[in-house]
Amino acid sequence: MSSFTLPVAADDVWSVSQVTSAVKRLIERDLGAVWVRGEISQCKAWSSGHWYFTLRDSRSQVRCCMWKQQALKAGRPPADGTEVYVLGTPGMFEDKGEFRLTVAAIIPTSAVGAQQQELERVKAVLQRDGLFDVSRKRALPGFANCIAIVTSLDGAALRDVAIVIGRRWPCARLIVVGARVQGDGAEAELVRALGIVNRLDGVDLCIIGRGGGAREDLVVFNSEAVCRALAAVRVPTISAVGHETDV
Incomplete structure (x- = not known):
């Protein structure tokens, strides 16, 4: 056993629940929804309709959940190894003391690339046809x-x-x-x-x-x-x- 003595009164000692609740409050107070880029891993669609997966890069990973309503909008679960952007709200699952992202949207990076290419094509065509001319305003x-x-x-x-x-x-x-x-x-x-x-x-x-x-x-x-x-x-x-x- 450690030879250290308790430096505070027993009433000042936090419970595990108090620690996780405090962390949850800090995260939810200081962080809103953010776009995150990463690779899908261990994606599983449960019978409840919810999706659970890991989003990772070369240095870190974070567990993610996507509730049924958002999963239905997303369509098919992404395959492991897919590079994606996710719109997620950081939070703490207090029962497991686990940091997670609650995901509202998933976009494959390839889809964003295709969308951007189409946008640039449309802008070029409309520019050519004079639709952006100042005289038209x-x-x-x-x-x-x-x-x-x-x-x-x-x-x-x-x-x-x-x-x-x-x-x-x-x-x-x-x-x-x-x-x-x-x-x-x-x-x-x-x-x-x-x-x-x-x-x-x-x-x-x-x-x-x-x-x-x-x-x-x-x-x-x-x-x-x-x-x-x-x-x-x-x-x-x-x-x-x-x-x-x-x-």
Whole structure:
């Protein structure tokens, strides 16, 4: 046995639970969601629908969990050895005293590369066709009496935009044109919605928007078809896509 004596009163000694709870509070207070790059290892999809895996690089590793709701959005579990980006929130599993990332999204690095290549292609084509010319920019109206909003009818973005407009310019008339803002069919619906706005009489301003999300959730707004539909709108258009960190 050690010859050391207890340097504090017994009442000042922490329990294991107190230590893990304190660490958990510190982590959750100081760290929010972060993007992390690493290699998938020991990925297992449980019958509960949750995924558990290790994310590692050449020096370290961290255990990760992805709950059923997010796993369903991600689709197929990634194969071991896949290089990925994950959006995860650091935390402590107190019962095991284990540091983990709770993962909200997984993107293979190869997919990001393909998305970036497509974005650069679209930018080059639109630049060539003059869609980025300064002369095409339209000044915002001093007073927008009628505002068209293109967004999901089910998303929080519609409510947020309507609340802000109602507070700052309550006399404005709002026309909402619904469209999916991610997933299958989103591109076609956004193009259709912008075409509807273009045929409306009396519209002074158009807002196209959605809330924040993972990069793959926002990628439809980089679509060439959507960009061309936006360029064809006759009135000034404001993009309100994602949060400031998504810009």
